[in-house]
Amino acid sequence: MENKSHLYQMVYIGVVTAVICILAPLSIPIGLVPISFTNLAIYFAVYILGMKKSVLSCILYILIGFIGVPVFSQFTGxxxxxxxxTGGYIIGFIFMALVSGFFIDRFFDKWYLCFTGMVLGTIVCYILGTIWLSYQANLSISSALGVGVIPFIPGDLIKIVIATFIGPLIRKQLMKSNMFFNY
Structure with missing residues (x-):
């Protein structure tokens, strides 16, 4: 029975990674940093897989993109x-999953703490991405914030609200059907 559980976990990780790979390239170019659906997919990954497995899923997504499969925004790799x-934001997704997952796993029944965790995870992603964008594009930190963070805050908050209300429904259904493996 334990082998079957591990197989299900691997399948879930693979499916969630595939969903991230499908949603991430869908983006709206608005300048140096495009609007993408990657973070929404990662928020859902955390609800579906839990912290540890969603971090693994993010790492797999990045490795798939690194080898050249066009899974990053605007179908690049x-x-x-x-x-x-934008590499710092991509790497930042790992930490977004880690921080968001920490809150969601521990405070699943408190939506406001899950929301807070996703906001904090996004802020960590913003920090890493902004530092790298500033370095790579030779921009001041304030200019990098203006290009890579400020325009995205409203949309990212909308994504967090969506995940805050839909994510628990998905997790509850998985738990109800004994298909949520948080270990």
Whole structure:
């Protein structure tokens, strides 16, 4: 029975990673940093997989993109994308899943703490991305914030609200059907 459980977990990780890979390239170019659905997919990944497995899913997504599969925003991939101006945000997704997952796993029944965890995870992603964008594009931190963070705050808050209310419904259904493996 334990092998079956591990198989289900691997399948879930694979499916969630595939969903991230499908949603992430869908983006709206608005300048140096496009609006993407990657963070929404990661918020849902945390609700579906829990913290540890969603971090693994993010790492797999990044590795898939690193080897050249066009899974990053605007259907790009390869090492150049990770080393380019938006690479810090991509790496930041790992920490977004870690911080968001910490809150969601521990405070699942308190929506406001889950919301707070996703906001904090997004802020960590913003910090890493802004520092890297500033370095790569030779911008001041305030200019990098103006290009890579400020325009995205309203949309990201909407994504967090969506995940705050839909994510628990998904997790509850998985728990109800004994298909949520949080270990």
């Amino acid at each position: 390869g090492p150049a994308k990770l080393l380019g101006p």
